[in-house]
Amino acid sequence: MTPRGASANRCVVVMALVATGLCLSAAGREILAAGREGSAEPGGGWAGLAYHLRVVRVTGASAPRGAGLGCEEFCGTPIILPSEEAWGTADQITALARVLGGERADAVTGFLINADGGQEARFKGTVYPGETWVELRFAARGPKHGGDPHEIELVVARPGAAGPPLAEAHILARAERTVAIAAPSPIEGEWIVLAVTPMDPDAAQLRIEQDQKIQLLTEEPTLTPPTLTHRVSPVYPEAAKEQLRTGRIIMKTVIDAGGVPRAIRVLSVPPGCEDLASAAVETLQQWRYQPATLNGRPAPMYLHVTINFVLH
Amino acid sequence: MTDERTGIDLLRRAVGEVAASLPPPRRARRPALRPVAWVLAGAAVVIAALVIGHPLRQEAPSRPLVEVVSLRIQGRETRARIVESAAAGSIVVVPSRQDAQPGKKGDLR
Numbered sequence: 001m002t003p004r005g006a007s008a009n010r011c012v013v014v015m016a017l018v019a020t021g022l023c024l025s026a027a028g029r030e031i032l033a034a035g036r037e038g039s040a041e042p043g044g045g046w047a048g049l050a051y052h053l054r055v056v057r058v059t060g061a062s063a064p065r066g067a068g069l070g071c072e073e074f075c076g077t078p079i080i081l082p083s084e085e086a087w088g089t090a091d092q093i094t095a096l097a098r099v100l101g102g103e104r105a106d107a108v109t110g111f112l113i114n115a116d117g118g119q120e121a122r123f124k125g126t127v128y129p130g131e132t133w134v135e136l137r138f139a140a141r142g143p144k145h146g147g148d149p150h151e152i153e154l155v156v157a158r159p160g161a162a163g164p165p166l167a168e169a170h171i172l173a174r175a176e177r178t179v180a181i182a183a184p185s186p187i188e189g190e191w192i193v194l195a196v197t198p199m200d201p202d203a204a205q206l207r208i209e210q211d212q213k214i215q216l217l218t219e220e221p222t223l224t225p226p227t228l229t230h231r232v233s234p235v236y237p238e239a240a241k242e243q244l245r246t247g248r249i250i251m252k253t254v255i256d257a258g259g260v261p262r263a264i265r266v267l268s269v270p271p272g273c274e275d276l277a278s279a280a281v282e283t284l285q286q287w288r289y290q291p292a293t294l295n296g297r298p299a300p301m302y303l304h305v306t307i308n309f310v311l312h
Numbered sequence: 313m314t315d316e317r318t319g320i321d322l323l324r325r326a327v328g329e330v331a332a333s334l335p336p337p338r339r340a341r342r343p344a345l346r347p348v349a350w351v352l353a354g355a356a357v358v359i360a361a362l363v364i365g366h367p368l369r370q371e372a373p374s375r376p377l378v379e380v381v382s383l384r385i386q387g388r389e390t391r392a393r394i395v396e397s398a399a400a401g402s403i404v405v406v407p408s409r410q411d412a413q414p415g416k417k418g419d420l421r
Contacts, residue, residue, distance in 0.1 A: 096404065099395050099404055099406070100404075100406065149379070163386070163387065164384065164386055164387030165384070165386075165387075166385070166386060167383070167384070167385050167386075167407075168382075168383075168384045169380065169382065169383045169384075169392075169405055170380075170381040170382045170383075171378060171379065171380050171381065171405065172378065172379040172381060173377070173378045173379075173403075174377050174378070177377050177378055177403065178403065179378055179403050179404075179405065180403065180404045180405065181383070181404075181405045181406075182404055182405070182406040182407075183385070184385070184386070193404065195404075
């Protein structure tokens with residue numbers, strides 16, 4: 001074989017190797033993609049489907065205006081977050097208020113839903129902004145195949161009120177993408193934002209573990225519990241007074257390191273006494289505490305608070 | 313001598329005619345490529361064409377991150393206004409401007 005012929009042969013072999021390499025690379029990516037798609041359960045749903053729900057109250061006021069949240073059905077694993085974390089950073093939550101033309105936004109709390117490996121996740125709860133209460137409904141169906149979107153339905157409604165819901169949306173969203181609907185609140189000039197993020201189940205588990213660390217603090221022997229330093233009396237709702245309704249409202253809150261009750265959850269409401277729950281939330285938001293201390297340093301801590309509405 | 317010369321000339325002409333009638337002499341062939349090299353070259357061309365022509369699903373940018381199928385505000389089908397800002401870090405679906413509550417603080421501006 002002449003040197004020229006050998007050179008041609010080498011050139012052809014190099015071309016073949018390059019093309020084969022390209023082909024293997026492409027095939028590898030296809031296989032990886034197929035592998036991701038193949039992680040779906042045979043039944044169509046993904047194991048450990050998880051969603052992170054948040055409620056944000058957007059107001060025209062400059063002072064903080066929080067709210068409480070109760071869960072009636074399909075509560076999943078609840079996770080309590082300090083105010084700013086429920087949406088993002090303080091700047092991000094302010095940006096949300098600006099988007100809606102409000103002055104400030106206060107996150108209520110967060111709920112994490114695990115669908116126990118099923119195809120669907122549901123949540124039904126009530127938000128108590130202080131003067132009224134609003135029902136929240138969430139339903140989601142996980143992707144049947146990798147790359148498919150999550151189907152999410154969000155409803156914000158006034159319970160018992162005639163007419164259609166305040167807002168309802170059907171949204172398709174990719175994993176880890178936060179979507180939210182802004183519903184006009186029954187309180188004039190305010191918005192209730194219901195947000196949901198389809199989460200990676202491992203990330204969801206991590207958030208639950210972080211939450212449990214705060215829960216465990218209450219068992220620390222060196223912990224000094226928070227003490228109430230500023231108390232205002234609850235305002236008895238007029239309608240409840242006229243109807244001679246009484247009741248005990250049990251709430252769970254995080255007293256943050258500054259002594260402010262955050263992320264109020266309404267755990268128990270007598271039937272038909274949502275106005276009492278709303279008044280209780282309004283009251284608790286105005287209370288201030290000497291924060292808990294752990295080894296001499298202020299620390300957030302969970303606290304159960306009961307407000308009894310009685311008529312004399 | 314003359315006869316000899318004539319004979320030689322005749323012979324030369326005859327040889328020349330015979331030579332002219334023959335096909336032109338073939339140049340020496342270059343060594344051919346090995347068959348395996350041709351097979352590899354053909355495979356390379358086919359594979360390259362497949363790689364170039366086959367769109368990878370991973371790189372297809374056509375799927376939207378969020379799609380609003382429907383949005384109803386107080387029962388009215390409403391055009392969604394999707395706000396996706398880096399500052400908000402999320403997507404917020406709000407009613408379009410004409411569907412926002414007019415004259416209220418929460419009205420969209």
